[in-house]
Amino acid sequence: xxxLLTEEQLAIRDLARQIAEEKIKxxxxxxxxxxxxxxxIMHVLAQADLFGLYIPEEYGGFGGxxxxxxxxxxxxxxxxxGISVSFAASGLGCxxxxxxxxxxxxxxxxxxxxxxxxxxxxxxxxxxxxxxxGGTRTTAVLDGNEWVLNGTKQWITNGGEAEIYSVIAxxxxxxxxxxxxxxxxxxxxxxxxxxxxxxxxxxxxxxxRELIFENCRIPKENMLGxxxxxxxxxxxxxxxxxxxxxxxxxGLAQGALDESVQYARERHxxxxxxISFQAIQHMLADMATQTEAARALIYAVAxxxxxxxxxxxxxxxxxxxxxxxxxMKVTVDAVQILGGYGYxxxxxxxxxxxxxxxxxIYEGTNQIQRNVIGAALIKEAASSKK
Amino acid sequence: MNIAVCVKQVPDASEVKIDPQTNTxxxxxxxxxxxxxxxxxxxxxxxxxxxVGGKVTAVTMGPPQAVEMLKLCVSMGVDDATLLSDxxxxxxxxxxxxxxxxLGIKKLDKVxxxxxxxxxxxxxxxxxxxxxxxxxxxPFVAYVRKVLDITxxxxxxxxxxxxxxxxxxVSLPAVITVVKxxxxxxxxxxxxxMRAKSLEVKPLSAADLGAIPExxxxxxxxxxxxxxxxxxxxxxxxxxxxxxxxxxxxxVAKLHELRVL
Numbered sequence: 213x214x215x216l217l218t219e220e221q222l223a224i225r226d227l228a229r230q231i232a233e234e235k236i237k238x239x240x241x242x243x244x245x246x247x248x249x250x251x252x253i254m255h256v257l258a259q260a261d262l263f264g265l266y267i268p269e270e271y272g273g274f275g276g277x278x279x280x281x282x283x284x285x286x287x288x289x290x291x292x293x294g295i296s297v298s299f300a301a302s303g304l305g306c307x308x309x310x311x312x313x314x315x316x317x318x319x320x321x322x323x324x325x326x327x328x329x330x331x332x333x334x335x336x337x338x339x340x341x342x343x344x345x346g347g348t349r350t351t352a353v354l355d356g357n358e359w360v361l362n363g364t365k366q367w368i369t370n371g372g373e374a375e376i377y378s379v380i381a382x383x384x385x386x387x388x389x390x391x392x393x394x395x396x397x398x399x400x401x402x403x404x405x406x407x408x409x410x411x412x413x414x415x416x417x418x419x420x421r422e423l424i425f426e427n428c429r430i431p432k433e434n435m436l437g438x439x440x441x442x443x444x445x446x447x448x449x450x451x452x453x454x455x456x457x458x459x460x461x462x463g464l465a466q467g468a469l470d471e472s473v474q475y476a477r478e479r480h481x482x483x484x485x486x487i488s489f490q491a492i493q494h495m496l497a498d499m500a501t502q503t504e505a506a507r508a509l510i511y512a513v514a515x516x517x518x519x520x521x522x523x524x525x526x527x528x529x530x531x532x533x534x535x536x537x538x539x540m541k542v543t544v545d546a547v548q549i550l551g552g553y554g555y556x557x558x559x560x561x562x563x564x565x566x567x568x569x570x571x572x573i574y575e576g577t578n579q580i581q582r583n584v585i586g587a588a589l590i591k592e593a594a595s596s597k598k
Numbered sequence: 599m600n601i602a603v604c605v606k607q608v609p610d611a612s613e614v615k616i617d618p619q620t621n622t623x624x625x626x627x628x629x630x631x632x633x634x635x636x637x638x639x640x641x642x643x644x645x646x647x648x649x650v651g652g653k654v655t656a657v658t659m660g661p662p663q664a665v666e667m668l669k670l671c672v673s674m675g676v677d678d679a680t681l682l683s684d685x686x687x688x689x690x691x692x693x694x695x696x697x698x699x700x701l702g703i704k705k706l707d708k709v710x711x712x713x714x715x716x717x718x719x720x721x722x723x724x725x726x727x728x729x730x731x732x733x734x735x736x737p738f739v740a741y742v743r744k745v746l747d748i749t750x751x752x753x754x755x756x757x758x759x760x761x762x763x764x765x766x767x768v769s770l771p772a773v774i775t776v777v778k779x780x781x782x783x784x785x786x787x788x789x790x791x792m793r794a795k796s797l798e799v800k801p802l803s804a805a806d807l808g809a810i811p812e813x814x815x816x817x818x819x820x821x822x823x824x825x826x827x828x829x830x831x832x833x834x835x836x837x838x839x840x841x842x843x844x845x846x847x848x849x850v851a852k853l854h855e856l857r858v859l
Contacts, residue, residue, distance in 0.1 A: 219795065220792065223788060223791045223792065223795075224788060227785070227786060227787075227788055227791065230785060230786075231785060234785070235785075256784075256785065259784055259785070259787060260785060260786070260787050260788055261787045261788035261789050261790075262788060265788075274788060274789075
């Protein structure tokens with residue numbers, strides 16, 4: 213379907229597609245197998261100016277928005293979401309600075325992230341604080357002109373590879389959620405180290421590690437926003453980034469659909485290509501329809517978000533929820549269409565199906581997304597009664 | 599450092615078919631691409647500029663549609679582009695092409711270095727690079743595989759030769775041709791693509807260059823093509839069977855028989 217993209221958006225799409233085809237497809241299986249971070253591809257994406265799509269031009273970015281970023285993420289994801297999550301997680305780490313940073317913080321960090329010279333990451337999750345971010349144990353205590361951080365963040369995408377971290381820590385644990393604050397921590401700061409690299413089911417080329425803070429001292433001015441704003445910053449950041457997860461899902465589903473159609477045309481059984489059988493056609497038709505519906509929703513939500521509305525939580529949650537469920541279903545069906553070959557690592561759909569599962573889990577499980585949507589419905593109904 | 603990089607639009611070799619009647623290439627409907635060897639020249643020019651500063655200008659002689667290729671160069675990071683385009687340039691062989699490109703390069707601000715791909719994949723002559731050097735009276739190094747050092751006045755390179763490489767230092771300005779071992783060409787960047795979209799290239803004609811009419815195009819080309827043909831496929835082949843040692847001795851005997859050895 214033609215979404216009437218602008219010339220700039222088409223240029224982004226074509227460039228990201230070219231990188232996906234020429235640079236990512238040839239190496240994705242090996243990176244997956246070796247659990248290896250794709251630095252070469254990160255450099256290609258940086259050189260292509262794609263890291264700063266959503267960052268204003270005054271900070272070295274392209275001056276686009278969530279939509280432009282989603283276009284790039286979708287195209288990269290057609291080839292590999294292990295790579296696209298490394299790319300997109302730099303944005304996740306950047307949003308707290310972009311949305312809540314002061315002028316000095318923006319001037320210092322945004323150009324580095326926009327150019328792709330340094331990757332960013334976002335540290336929220338902990339062993340006992342997943343869906344319930346209120347369980348955060350990492351603390352930050354002011355000592356003179358420095359904040360002293362202690363605690364461990366878990367499953368942090370780009371952990372170890374990124375150099376700029378936006379981290380949520382409790383500055384006043386007695387206040388619960390209102391006692392959290394956000395900080396910028398740079399790799400190399402004494403007392404800041406990384407745990408082991410996780411051995412994952414999918415997105416294996418992405419780095420997922422613990423962030424360990426042991427009396428890690430950072431300058432006072434590295435606090436983002438005001439003290440106590442930590443969870444607000446985290447929630448606004450996730451609102452912004454969720455359509456990006458949706459875009460990963462759309463790209464992945466499209467990639468799996470493309471493989472399925474191509475295979476079904478080439479594979480002969482009973483003397484005919486299997487695509488001539490209605491059973492296959494109907495599966496492909498559903499996969500294509502669901503993928504297109506997910507794309508339409510992601511694009512609509514991304515454009516809505518770029519109009520700077522007051523509350524985007526519901527739409528943002530819907531985009532992530534719907535698209536990731538579609539990606540899971542479409543990749544499962546892709547493996548089914550390829551049959552025994554689909555189950556083998558020689559064909560890419562096996563990896564795609566393994567990769568898809570994380571989309572229903574990270575950046576808020578799909579159950580949490582339904583909670584967000586449900587809460588919004590209750591709020592809307594209550595306010596319309598007045 | 600002002601660098602000129604000479605580029606050529608060629609038919610995509612993977613799409614080319616030969617007309618069996620005329621023995622010429624069927625160019626209709628074949629996409630035109632940047633000569634693959636020239637992409638290494640473009641990359642090298644850009645990476646030298648990134649190291650020492652300056653400006654890179656892509657220069658081509660060709661029809662108006664060659665602008666698309668120049669825009670591709672700009673999207674990769676080339677700063678400016680010059681198109682030499684005139685019906686009078688048509689039919690030029692390597693001599694007339696070198697003369698014309700030489701005049702085009704003279705039109706640019708003081709050029710310190712001229713980089714060409716080692717050859718174009720359509721003609722495969724590898725003559726235009728040295729031809730430009732000759733026309734401009736500049737030193738020339740062919741088949742450069744690595745740039746070792748560059749100063750305001752000298753360039754030190756490794757050049758590929760049959761049984762290895764040699765290190766050559768040359769005074770600037772100079773002309774070099776590069777081989778594919780020299781680098782991995784980058785893809786376009788988004789900012790480059792946007793700049794390329796708004797780029798306006800004003801073609802320079804024979805008159806603009808002050809070209810002598812007898813030296814350009816078909817009239818200025820000493821090469822006369824009498825016949826073009828694709829060699830017929832001969833079905834003569836023989837498989838030598840047996841253990842490796844046995845195969846080797848049979849092969850040597852065969853080569854003696856054919857008087858190759």
